[in-house]
Amino acid sequence: MNIKIRPVKRQDYDRFSNIMDQVQQLHVNWRPDVYKPANPLITKEMFEEILKEDNWYVAEDSERVVGVLEVLRRHVESPSQVTKDVLFISTMAVDEAYRGKGIGHKFFEKVKQLKEEKGCDTIELQVNARNQRAYEMYKKYGFTEKSINMELK
Template sequence: MVSIEKASSEDIEELARIYLEGYKGLEEYAYTHMEDVIAYLNWLFRRDVAGIFVAVADGKKIGFIASDGNWYSKREGKVVGAIHELVVLPEYRGLGVGKKLLDRAIQYFKERGLDTVELWVGDENVSALEFYKKYGFKEKDRFNYWVRMTRSIKDEVGG
């Protein structure tokens, strides 16, 4: 059984370990040194402390999502819900953990009155691209090796 809980700044070191483990093989898209990851996570918590959620199974943190309900998207021309990170430990992938985290973030964005979700994903991160497409995200544009994807949540029930 996996539960989704609000993360707190006390979780940063554990989230950093999940981040580093989760990005193995995709280092070109990630910070690779613990001190850089911790600085990045601190930035995410300052951006929107209420939008960071952690997946817990049997008392162990196994993944997290950093969602930001304060993000102004220049490309969309408005504040959108931004997914800055969605990381699940490799041994827990394919079990619905990522979907639970994503669903919680989208619920959070709806609670904030937002109608669009935006994220950027590495162009060779095929499993992430397929995951987001499966859950209704559409590719909007590309910048270098990043793909920008969005999903409208305007007319969805819930939240």
Template sequence: MALQIREADIQDYADILQLHGQVHEIHVEHRPDLYRSAQSTLDLHYFTELLNDEKSKILVVGNDKLVAYTILKVQEAPNRPILVPRRSLYVNDICVDEACRGKGIGKLLFQKVKDYAKSVGASSLELGVLAFNERAIDFYHAMGMNVKSVRMELEIR
């Protein structure tokens, strides 16, 4: 049976929480200066707000069990004379279950995200990825994404 992609609902919280925890632990492992382990990495109140926010959308992939999800947010450029008015779709989170990676699920979900971006009139699809996450960076490049900006840091001790 083919995997279904659909909008999330409140019943998906537990599965999304489990997937979110996988991504969070990768961040804890590579950037313990920024992230720490937590019992719950996705607050239920925040999740509910996302479900009810007209500018947000959560998509899930799976049948009986979810194997991937993404959290999307439509963003408008600030109304300033120096900026071109534009709408973008920002990918807050995207995750494929670690046991299912490399099977084309990410590509399938990413195509659905691009389709959604077009449907809301976005002129671009944007996301942030930490520099250590080379696997994700390679995936995004393979999906046609390019580097837009570089955020740098200097640790002060």
């Protein structure tokens, strides 16, 4: 595989949308009390707005989009926390046929590059508690737990 990470383009919509739908369905399966089916999760109108932003990327294998990445820059400044700039991975989704083939690692290489370019201090993300595969990948890559979200129904 020859994976290239690049900014999202208008012609990526169908594959982009399909990958986002796959991941949404995983969330629905794990937590139907929280997530609901949405197909498409990303409408064409929403995609047009995404194209105006500079924080969305795709992983491409031989001109086929196989993954989606969104990163957000957040400035943290308060009396109770150390001031820092965080590069937050908001979305990292890989086509089911390509999972476990190193796409996530390619995305992390891009995120590390963006962290340096944007002058951020740290990289953060959240992972669904039931997504053990992603959790293990993040740990392997060096992420550590910062906090744990809990709920009471």
